Amino acid sequence: MDGDIFLGLAANGEKQFLHLGQANRHGLVAGATGTGKTVTLQDLAENFSARGVPVFMADVKGDLAGIAMPGSSTAKNSDKLEARAKELGMDDYAYSDNPVVFWDLFGEQGHPIRTTISEMGPQLLARLLDLNETQSGVLDIVFRYADEQGLLLLDLADLQSMLAFTAENASELTTKYGNVTKASVGTIQRQLLSLDSQGGAQFFGEPALEIADFIGTDEKGRGYINVLAADKLMRSPKLYATFLLWLLADLFEALPEVGDPEKPKLVFFFDEAHLLFDDVPDALEDKIEQVVRLIRSKGVGVYFVTQNPIDVPEKVAGQLGNRVQHALRAFTPRDQRAIKAAAETFRINPDLDVAQAITELKVGEALVSTLQDDGAPSVVQRTLIVPPRSRLGPLTAQERAIIMGASPFQGKYDTRVNRESAEEVLAQKAQDAAATAQEVEEKGREEVAKQPRKSTSIWEKAMKRAVSAAAGSGAAIAAGAITGRKSRANPMKTATSSALGSLATDLAGPLAGRFVRNIIGGLMR
Structure with a gap:
């Protein structure tokens, strides 16, 4: 059991462990408010x-941030924590912090978390906006047209x-795509x-989150605890x-x-899990169950945290192999149903009346x-x-x-980037159209038709930037001759590769966004 997580001591004296090799089989932490769930x-x-x-x-109440700091023997309730550790035979119990x-x-x-509109995709966005089938x-048509025209949908x-x-x-698009x-x-x-x-x-916007940044360890080999401020x-x-849900799909x-x-590559705690399933259509519920089932093979363990175990639908709850059930109160018929449902999910212990x-x-x-x-x-x-060994409660603003x-991502996401995307392109098109209309009125259609286009294609823009880059490379070679440094840069080759790289940058949003959407959309359909 080396490396397994010691959960506690059972009434019969047996130590209870969460086995790391089974931790990606998901789990449930449930219980009424104030019973120790957090x-x-x-x-x-x-x-x-x-x-x-x-x-x-997710830190939905602001009290999980204390996990970044060690507990203290002078803190409130420290005597109870230390007494519990002694009762459980934890001779190595000591307060410690965690990499957060x-x-x-x-x-x-905290650091901003962003994704692009394109990566979110029409399915999840429609759910977020509470759109009906027609809307x-x-x-869907808006996204498809943007993809076909190479328009970046970032924010x-x-x-x-x-x-x-x-x-x-609308009339032109209806003819091509539908109503x-x-x-x-x-x-x-x-x-x-x-x-x-x-x-x-x-x-929504850039720089968008790189999901790999959630999966890392510190210099001591401890996994980073990513805490989302969610209050x-x-x-x-x-x-x-x-x-x-988007994060899981991503x-x-x-x-x-x-x-x-x-052991898992990442453990994902979904607090206030009932919000995921409130008023969710049956089809989407099926797909959530599918995501939970399939993501296990990616080494990700998903643990739903909720007050009432019946908040999680049966088809999803059936995927949750590791369970920690805190106290429930039988005040209402719904509470009584929850107690019965929770009792029926456990493997029977003949020496224990679970419902009671x-x-x-x-x-x-x-x-x-x-x-x-x-x-x-x-x-x-x-x-x-x-x-726990870390602090119970919130942090101060200074802490x-x-x-x-000291975050490893300091400065990476903090400044929003606004590059040319659909808003700027469409605004330029409208401006060009207005200017052309005015010229037609002033000079006549035939004269205007002889003039070069004002807007350039993505490739033309890429080549323009490439020429500039090549000029820069030529200057670098000249500078190298003066300073004695040799450069193997070829201005013509640099121009070509720069053009391709620039084109890839312009197309990266629509193509990558479409690829991610195909994955997410396939799961959401």
């Missing part, structure tokens, strides 16, 4: 990190420009304005749920198949069942959960600033 989450995260497994977790990277969609309490179809401004263009050219109505376009535009007012625009994000629950697309590794025990569990106590080395679930046991200042 502490269990913190304990799991720091133990995964200590074993070199990176973690992603803070992220924030709004860029206020979703129009959004909300790009999408708004594309929608305005679509409305103006496009101005009413549907108008509805999408209004929903985008609503998303913008909720801060959603912060999520403000939770005010927009649909944005929160859609973002995490992980699935980016990571190679590894089967069942000795769920209502009697104390804070820091849970029913635990994990997958054994052979993949079979262990018999459920009433267990005292181990105490957060210090940790962010």
Whole structure:
């Protein structure tokens, strides 16, 4: 059991472990408010990190940030933590910190997380905007036209420009792609304005998140714990749920198949999991189950964290092999159904009345069942959960600033980049069209037709930048002759390669975005 995670001590004296080789088989941490669910989450995260497994977790209340700092014997409740450690025979118990990277969609309490509109794709975007089938179809047409025209959709401004263009050219697009109505376009535009007012625009743009940055270790070999500041994000629950679903799909697309590794490549904690499934269509629920099932082979363990176990649909819950169930309260019929459902998911322990025990569990106590080395679930046991070694509670603003200042990604994502994309291209086209119309009126159509085009193609723009690059290379050779440094750069070769590289840069957004969307869209359909 070397390297496995010690979860706690069962009532019968058996130690309960989460086996690293089975940790990618997903899990569930459930329990009513105040029963110790967050502490269990913190304990799991720091133990995964200590074993070199990176973690992603959302801090929905602001109290998980303390995982970056060591606990203290002078802190509140420290006597209870130390007494629990002694009770469990943890002779090596000592307070310690963890390597943490803070992220924030709004860029206020962590590095900004962004993706492009193109990478998000029409399926997830339609869910985020709560569009009906007809409106979703129009959004599909907008994306397809942008792809065909090589127009980069990076941020909300790009999408708004594309929608305005679509409305103006609705009849032409209808002929080629299918019915496009101005009413549907108008509805999408209004929903985008609503998303913008909720801060959603912060999520779209560049530099976009490189998913590999979630998967790393520090100089001591500890996995980074990626903490998403989500207290403000939770005010927009649909944005929160859609973002995490996109992140899962992006992980699935980016990571190679590894089967069942000795330990996960990443553990993903999905807190407030009920938000993912609220009012979700059956078809999308099926696809979420598919994502959860398939991502296991990429070495990613997904752990849903929720107050009530019936918040997770049966088809998804059936994929969750490792379970930690804290106390539930039987105040309502729904609570009673939850208790019954939770009891039925465990492997029977003839010495334990599970349904009754769920209502009697104390804070820091849970029913635990994990997958054994052979993949079979262990018999459920009433267990005292181990105490975390890091701080319980939030950080000060100064502590957060210090940790962010030492982040390995300091400066990488903090400054937004706004390169030429659909908004600028369409604005230039409109400007050229207006100028041409004025010239036609002033000089006549035949005279204007003889003049060269004002707008250039993507290739022409790439060649223009390449010539400039080649000139720079020639200057470098001349400078080398003066300084004595030799350069093997060939200006003509540099021009060609620069043109190709520049063209690749211009096309990277539409092509890469389309590839990611095909993966995500295939899962979402």
